[in-house]
Amino acid sequence: MSRFEEILEKSRKEIIEPEEALYLFQITGDEEKAEELWKTARFVREQSRGNIFRWSAGIARVLRCNLRPLCLYCPYWRENGLKPLSIDEILKGVAYIQQHGIREFHLSGGTTLGSEGHDVLHIVQAIREAGFDDLAIQVNCGAAMSLETLKELKRLGVFQVSSVFETVNPSVFRRTKPGDDLEAKRQFAQRIGEAGLELHTGIMAGLSPEESKYRDYVDFIFQVRQYKHLRRVYVTKFTPFRGIPMEGYPACSAWEAARLIAVIRLVLRDIDISSAAGWSPHDYPTPQMAGTGNTVGGIHINRTPGWKKGAPEDGFQYQDDMEFRNTMEALTKQYQEMGFTILP
Numbered sequence: 243m244s245r246f247e248e249i250l251e252k253s254r255k256e257i258i259e260p261e262e263a264l265y266l267f268q269i270t271g272d273e274e275k276a277e278e279l280w281k282t283a284r285f286v287r288e289q290s291r292g293n294i295f296r297w298s299a300g301i302a303r304v305l306r307c308n309l310r311p312l313c314l315y316c317p318y319w320r321e322n323g324l325k326p327l328s329i330d331e332i333l334k335g336v337a338y339i340q341q342h343g344i345r346e347f348h349l350s351g352g353t354t355l356g357s358e359g360h361d362v363l364h365i366v367q368a369i370r371e372a373g374f375d376d377l378a379i380q381v382n383c384g385a386a387m388s389l390e391t392l393k394e395l396k397r398l399g400v401f402q403v404s405s406v407f408e409t410v411n412p413s414v415f416r417r418t419k420p421g422d423d424l425e426a427k428r429q430f431a432q433r434i435g436e437a438g439l440e441l442h443t444g445i446m447a448g449l450s451p452e453e454s455k456y457r458d459y460v461d462f463i464f465q466v467r468q469y470k471h472l473r474r475v476y477v478t479k480f481t482p483f484r485g486i487p488m489e490g491y492p493a494c495s496a497w498e499a500a501r502l503i504a505v506i507r508l509v510l511r512d513i514d515i516s517s518a519a520g521w522s523p524h525d526y527p528t529p530q531m532a533g534t535g536n537t538v539g540g541i542h543i544n545r546t547p548g549w550k551k552g553a554p555e556d557g558f559q560y561q562d563d564m565e566f567r568n569t570m571e572a573l574t575k576q577y578q579e580m581g582f583t584i585l586p
């Protein structure tokens with residue numbers, strides 16, 4: 243048996259070691275080996291999390307990002323005059339999600355250092371005051387929330403809060419996120435646990451330079467594994483959006499990001515792994531092929547972008563300066579073809 247086969251065989255039963263994870267990254271540049279890796283990751287997902295899939299949804303741009311400078315890969319908040327969604331617009335989004343039978347959604351927005359999180363707390367209070375009591379809420383709005391705010395969010399039925407690192411390589415972090423603070427994110431991740439909330443985090447595939455990227459992926463996986471309250475990880479894909487400072491950098495391929503998802507699955511075996519920004523429905527391989535699950539994002543609500551609107555055939559609709567993207571029908575078909583049902 244080759245070393246590659248031995249590691250995959252081991253990973254079907256138990257967690258692999260950091261050096262084994264690194265080896266998997268190094269050897270699966272080869273297409274055939276990448277397919278074997280994904281197959282093993284799907285097996286581990288099925289064994290550890292079963293085949294129950296549930297819908298989720300998201301409302302983006304609920305808060306402006308006031309980090310300066312903005313993260314170098316970030317396309318948001320670069321346009322003049324773009325406003326975050328108002329409370330009324332957020333409530334309209336929540337009603338749309340509820341009407342479509344989805345019971346869990348996230349609120350995502352930017353960071354205002356020193357805000358203590360009062361801004362996002364105000365939004366969650368307004369959602370509950372409007373009578374949306376039975377929807378579970380996840381919050382992804384930067385690392386500025388105090389312990390008191392986190393406890394209050396929990397009291398209001400928020401179940402999960404994000405501290406998204408994107409990378410744990412300090413020099414890559416400093417270079418690509420100069421307005422942000424890695425140590426503050428680490429402390430925030432701990433604070434989320436102290437408040438009794440679940441932790442969500444994320445990594446951006448393709449952010450690190452060629453020479454350190456595989457080691458950086460492995461370091462991320464094994465560092466976030468130490469948080470006992472970690473429940474969800476997303477993998478975004480670096481995309482050189484027009485106008486961002488990293489516009490000249492190469493886009494991350496779906497192949498590389500899918501290999502990252504698969505190796506995460508072999509280590510964080512019972513965690514809910516998902517794909518996020520940068521993935522397109524036309525990407526091959528798909529995140530599901532690499533072992534994501536078991537939450538499926540069916541609705542995404544945003545401010546209407548000033549640059550390019552999405553096509554109706556990709557699920558985009560526009561109303562009153564709001565973008566509603568509903569891919570529930572297409573995803574239902576996609577999952578049915580794999581033999582899965584998605585529950586509310």
Ligand code: SF4
Binds near residue numbers: 307318352353384
């Ligand atoms: S914190 Fe988020 S919204 Fe703010 S600049 Fe960075 S990526 Fe963009």
